[in-house]
Amino acid sequence: MSELVVEFRDLLFSYRGTTFQLELPGFEVAARERVALIGRSGCGKSTLLDLACGIKRPARGTVRFNGADLSGRGELERRRTRLDSIGLVFQEFRLLEYLTVLDSILLPVRLAGRPVTRALRDRARELASRAGIEHLLRRRPHRLSQGERQRAAICRALVSSPQLVLADEPTGNLDPDTGEAVLDLLFEEVATAGAALLVVTHDHVILPRFDRVVDLTTENRAATEASA
Amino acid sequence: MNLRGLLNAINLAWRHLAFHGVRSSILVLALGISAALPLVIQSLIERGETATMARADRTPLVVGAPGGGIDLVLGALWFLPEPLGSIPSRTVGEITDSGLADALPLSLSARAGGAPVVGTDVGYLDFRDLRIAEGRSFAVPGECVLGADLAAKRGLGPGDTILTDPEGLLDIGGGYPLRLRITGVLAPARSPDDGAVFCDLRTSWIIAGHGHVHIDLEEVKDEPEVLMGTSEEGRSIASAAITPYTELTPERLETLHFHGNPEDLPIEGLVVVPRDAKSSTILSARLERRGEIQLARPSVVIAEVLERVFKIGALLAGILVATGVATLAVVALVLALSIRLRRDELDTLSRIGAGRATIATLLLSEVVILAGGAALFALLVLACSFSLPDDLVLRLAN
Amino acid sequence: MTTNHAPLLGLVAGALLLAATGCDGTSGEPRGAAPEASGPPTVFADNFPLQSFAQVMGGTEVEVNSPCLEGESAVDYRPTPEQIIEIQDASLILLNGAEFANWTANASLPGSRTIITANAFRDQWLESTHHHHHDHDHQHGPEGEGVHDHAHWASHTWLDPNLAREQAAAAAAGMQNRLPGVSTVGIRARAEDLMAELGALADQAALIRGLELPPIIGSEPVYEYLASACGLDLHEADWHWNEPTPHDGMESLRNLVLATGARHLLVPSAPTAERLEVLRELGLEPVLVMPLANPPTPDGTETFTTLMGRNLDQLQALAPGQSVD
Incomplete structure (x- = not known):
């Protein structure tokens, strides 16, 4: 088995003031591995993504990213890891209305406080070209179709050459044909970048495209106990 | 956050303001005017006072x-x-x-x-x-x-x-x-x-x-308002209005x-x-x-008049300062509301990896840019007010 | 930049542009005193005596202008508005007053730089012996009737050396106060000399008064002040003495000669041979006394005091026992 990008050990997470709990004895994603995360609504799929990229910290246990302890680090370092090594794709795209496609793609670079070099611009253009939205680089989101928006968002997630891409229902707001195309793009680009991919989805049709499917309804010990 | 980060935050702030150009402009104008008006009034009164006093002083x-x-x-x-x-x-x-x-x-x-x-x-x-x-x-x-x-x-x-x-x-x-x-x-x-x-x-x-x-009647016989007619002996009869005639x-x-x-x-x-x-x-x-x-003695008399004008001016400036503070409060409210409306956007930034400092810098940059624009506009209004005549105060009183 | 930046950018650019060009329109044009031509300060005098006084007292430090130097009759001078503007620009304007030079009554002249020299002795003004014809006979309303109908003043004040001296003193005071860049010491020194000369003329006039000259006829209504200064028994002839041909006045002159027993006629300039013959027929000898409102020659090379001295010598020569040249 190749090296692990994400590794959860003896993990427990709960939201304060709720009964929700996520308890995972073990969960990992290997390099270049494509994992689909399924499960009932509210079983903790999105929470798992947040834990994997350091947005949330577990109450117990560890989250390791690239072999290093992520959950034990400070806020600043977790953000730095996210900006440099993890790409995020959201169901509702989350493009900033005032940024053009090009600026949207380059947003993680700017937020990381790095200079927007010519090389980075070229990379952004190349990504857009491969996503088929090169001609839309100067447009703002309100003049893009849903599919075009998600393509731009995927480009944004990949601009920093991440080792891991986390996607939360990336096709949830798209019609089936568009969803299919966007997913093609995602798979292609992740493969090109050599990144691992962890996708939360409800769409069982696409599951065969993944290396592995994890059903959180069964994996989450807390949920199993609660439902038992 | 390094300098690059600061510049990037300012860049994002500028893009946001520019995207909402009309709204930003209105905020700049409103802030600028409420800052400028008391200053303009103050400056006009002072200049008016100086110019008025100068004319009074030059008239012993x-x-x-x-x-x-x-x-x-x-x-x-x-x-x-x-x-x-x-x-x-x-x-x-x-x-x-x-x-x-x-x-x-x-x-x-x-x-x-x-x-x-x-x-x-x-x-x-x-x-x-x-x-x-x-x-x-x-x-x-x-x-x-x-x-x-x-x-x-x-x-x-x-x-x-x-x-x-x-x-x-x-x-x-x-x-x-x-x-x-x-x-x-x-x-x-x-x-x-x-x-x-x-x-x-x-x-x-x-x-x-x-x-x-005295006017030679021959000279004005073509001017009907002067000449009333001709007497029986053929002499011209002039209107009484002949006395200080037109030219x-x-x-x-x-x-x-x-x-x-x-x-x-x-x-x-x-x-x-x-x-x-x-x-x-x-x-x-x-x-x-x-x-x-x-x-x-004009200098003494005008000094008294100006003392009164100045008091009225100070009152007016006070009212305008109060208006300015109210405007400032409204602008602050608008900005606070806009931050609430931008919660999703700020959350996205946070998720992608922007720190609190970056987000704070972003918001602060916007306020600074707006305030800077307003200050510039206020200076402009102030500069324009210098083209108004010095004795405006007395002309207004006229 | 994309199009959406336009409103805000336009605002900023406009503000900077306006601030840079400065919309306050202040002109840096300096405001100063009336443009002073290079050269010495100028004095305007409305007749020859004042012109002469100013030139004598100012020397080369002032430029004195007067219509009498330009061949104009100082009495009948009518400046155009443009000429009045030139006169306004003089550093000092010396006017005779006492109704001399009608044009001065309606000209706009700067009061602070204008000295009406005869105003110093208003109480000594003499009424004109000349009969004035009003060329406007008209009726006024009740409130205006006769209001502006007043005596006319004789205006050749300078023919009384004492009054000429007062006029010179007024001119001297003006020149000391009003001429920028001219040494008051020099003016004062020259003014004292002029006063002394005029004083000598006054003494001579007093001497002539003591001589009690025989009755004398004036050919023109200009000798009132001379008569007053020299105690002359002056009779005015209503006779245009130097016209080419004799006229009606001839008879009244003959009557005047008979009535007064006068043997001498004061004339402003030398009569023609033909006229001289007419006068001699009447038993009158012409005595040249120049009115001096204008210089006898337009170049004005001789001073007023020299010429006035000559006038007084002529009168002094009329005394019994003195020979007439």
Whole structure:
């Protein structure tokens, strides 16, 4: 088995003031591995993504990213890891209305406080070209179709050459044909970048495209106990 | 956060503001105006005060009929239309003959299309440093020169004429309109002189009906308003209005004479320019003893007036400051609301990896850019206010 | 930049542009005193005596202008408005007053720089013996009737050396106060000399008064002040003495000669041979006394005091026992 990008050990997470709990004895994603995360609504799929990229910290246990302890680090370092090594794709795209496609793609670079070099611009253009939205680089989101928006968002997630891409229902707001195309793009680009991919989805049709499917309804010990 | 991070945050802030250009502009204008207005008012009042005080300081003494000192000074220096009492013109000679001072007579009762017609001595123009920009000064009764603003406003220049306003219809003794020949236009002086007509004192007396010329009836037989008809013997009959008729031609001037001794004819005011401080003291003491005339020191009178104006101005500025604070509060509310509306956007930034510091910098940058724009706009308004005339305060009071 | 930046950018750019160009429109034009031509300060005098006084007292430090230097009659001079403007620009304007030079009554002249020299002795003004014709016979309304109808004053004040001296003193005071850049010391020194000369003329006039000259006829109404200064028994002839042909006045002159027993006629300039013959027929000898409102020659090379001295010499020569040249 190749090296692990994400590794959860003896993990427990709960939201304060709720009964929700996520308890995972073990969960990992290997390099270049494509994992689909399924499960009932509210079983903790999105929470798992947040834990994997350091947005949330577990109450117990560890989250390791690239072999290093992520959950034990400070806020600043977790953000730095996210900006440099993890790409995020959201169901509702989350493009900033005032940024053009090009600026949207380059947003993680700017937020990381790095200079927007010519090389980075070229990379952004190349990504857009491969996503088929090169001609839309100067447009703002309100003049893009849903599919075009998600393509731009995927480009944004990949601009920093991440080792891991986390996607939360990336096709949830798209019609089936568009969803299919966007997913093609995602798979292609992740493969090109050599990144691992962890996708939360409800769409069982696409599951065969993944290396592995994890059903959180069964994996989450807390949920199993609660439902038992 | 490094410098690059700061610049990137400012860049994002600018993009956000630019995207909402109209809203940002309105915020800038609203903030700018509420910051500028109290400053503009303050500055105008101060400049008005300086300019007003300067004219008052450059006019050492004013003499007129007994009454309100303020009316006399405002009339003699700013030609305000309030009617003033009169003193005999011999006062000019009495002061000049003392050897202590020069005296410049001012006849202020006439108007031409609302503009003051100042009957005076040609020396008044030198006294006020008024340069002839076009044409020449007045040389004989019936001629006049125009202040720069008045000439520009009415589109008049040398060779044109200007008609004086008739006095009250019941004033049978005089007050016929006189057509003044414009011989020159003064260079702009940025003072009340820019809006006035200047002519010889004798011209004002003719306007007021204190003097008249004789007109050869042959000369006016084509002017129906003068000629009433022809008598049985074929002699022309002239209207009574022939007396001071419209225009003083050189021929008519030959026959000019005044009713009574010109020294008894009235002037409304007199600018007195003492030779030196000692002469001023001696002359003031002499003039103050005389009950039939009033001596006013414009610097003292205007200082009192301005004290009042300044108080009103301070009140006004205070009200505007309060308005400004309210505007500031509204703008703060708008910004706070906009942050609430941008919660999703800020959450996205946070998720992608922007730290609290970055987000705070982003928001602060927007406020700073807006405030900077507002300050710039306020400065602009302030700069523009400098083009307003210095004596605006008194012009408004007019 | 994309189009959406336009409103805000426009605002900022406009603000900067306006701030840079400055919308306050202040003109840096300096305002100063009336433009002073280079060269010495100028004095204007409306007749020859004042012109002469000013030139004598000012020397080369002032430029004196007068219509009498330009071949104009100082009495009948009628300046155009443009000429009045030139006169306004003089540093000092010396006028005779006492109704001399009608044009001065209606000209706009700067009071502070104008000295009416005869105003110093208003109480000594003499009424004109000449009969004035009003060329406007008209009726006034009740309030205006006769109001402006007053006596006319004789205006050749300078023919009384004492009054000429007062006029010179008034001119001297004006020149000391009103001429920028001219040494008052120099003016004062020259004024004292002039006063002394005029004083000598006054003494001579007093001397002539003591001589009690015989009755004398004046050919023109200009000798009132001379008569007053020299105690002359002056009779005025209503006779245009130097016209080419004799006229009606001839008879009244003859009557005047008979009535007064006068043997001498004061004439302003030398009569023609033809006229001289007419006068001699009447038993009158012409005595040249120049009125001096104008210089006898337009160049004005001789001073007023020299010429006035000559006038007084002519009168002094009329005394019994003195020979007439």
